[in-house]
Amino acid sequence: MTPAKQPSNGGAPAKDRLVRMLGLPGQKITYEQARDLLDHSDPVVRATLAAREDVEPEILFFLARDPDAAVRRAVAINGAAPVKANLLLAADEDADVRSDLADRMGRLVPGLTNEQQAKAWRTVHQVLTLLARDQLPRVRRALSEALKTLPDAPHDIVFTLALDSEATVATPVLEFSPVLTDEDLKEVIRASPLTAQLVAISRRINVGEEVSHAIVGAGNVDAITSLLKNPNAQIREETLDAIIDASPRQETWHEPLVHRRQLSTKAALRIAEFVAQSLIQALADRTDLDLETTAILGRMVNEKLRREEGKSGLVQDDPDDQLAPEALAVVSRQLDAVVKAGKLTSKYVLQAASDGAVTVAVAAIARKADLPVEAVAEVVRAGSAKGMLAVAWAADFTAEEAAHLQLKIARVPPEQVIKSRPGGGFDATEAELEWQLEMFQEAAKAKGR
Secondary structure, three states: OOOOOOOOHHHOOHHHHHHHHHOOOOOOOOHHHHHHOOOOOOHHHHHHHHHOOOOOHHHHHHHOOOOOHHHHHHHHHOOOOOHHHHHHHHOOOOHHHHHHHHHHHHHHHHHOOHHHHHHHHHHHHHHHHHHHOOOOHHHHHHHHHHHOOOOOOOHHHHHHHHOOOOHHHHHHHHHHOOOOOHHHHHHHHHHOOOHHHHHHHHOOOOEOHHHHHHHHHHOOHHHHHHHHHOOOEOOOHHHHHHHHHHHHHOHHHHHHHHOOOOOOHHHHHHHHOOOOHHHHHHHHOOOOOOHHHHHHHHHHHHHHHHHHOOOOOOOOOOHHHHOOHHHHHHHHHHHHHHHHOOOOOHHHHHHHHHOOOHHHHHHHHHHHHOOOHHHHHHHHHHOOHHHHHHHHHHOOOOHHHHHHHHHHOOOOOHHHOOOOOOOOOOOOOHHHHHHHHHHHHHHHHHHHO
């Protein structure tokens, strides 16, 4: 009797063919079976084989060189792929393959045992280096996203990503990576003061004082706004003073300044001079300020309300009001007692400047510099950095103190302040300084005629 004809494999569904060739999920495939399928004509079969984690590393290494990109992507995603296969895939011509590999490398690095690290780390590092230098930003971004929270990610790779000119690559590690040090972050700020990168650094879970100072020094409004909103950013007093100096013209800083933790009494009162009435009230409602300061803030709220209702005038942030000739004359007479007591020192003037006592500071600088008080007042009215540098020089202040007076008294924008030369000293010749003094004295004389 002739046996019944068996149905041909060609009529079976594709899924059934795969089951016969590769076994059921969870069913181990032998080395011989896998080897026989390496050259199978159907790329779906090879891709399914490449996705299995129970095949020998040698099989996956061969599949990493498969002509079909879908097969190579399956190897790139496969956690069982050997590190030498990863090295091949890191230089793959297909960007999707490299992106998938970059994503997996973030899971591979923390999963390596000490023994595996000792054996394979050099090759793993080569793979990461290739991906970090990939020509396509999306590959580098995939790696940055994969490594951004890993405490044991290699420092040099993370730092390379942090310095990347593409914001989408740099920002993940800049905002989240625990591997980056304060020195690394300051180097990034110096090398690439771009808004997205600076904002990412400002949002880190813990921003140190030196990094905050560098961010403020970069003068980026958006980054400083993010820094002020970050409750974990450490901002030392002199850095906060620099922010407050420039804040009257930057309304986006007002609210986060008011809500900064551990705000000093001096800072709170200075902020209250230029913020809206509702924000002064928020300052007055703080529980960490002393009762005297709270009372002063309460009075400022009432005065601003009366001003807004047209019942009284409270002019703020206008140095001309403190430079009226009558006010300067009164303060100049009062300084006689300070001079007699030997207390008219640089420290006295700098404290007056920090307290916002413009009239006192102007009169005191004029006395120390042996200049007409109206000449110094003209410098302040003009907001002249060079003029204030000259009167500070004449009054025997240091170049560093002169920079402080430019900010506090002349209200020079931080980016326009004339700082000391490297190593100290005034960044101007004596002839230039003398000319500035003469010019403002002539201006004061002309105004008084």
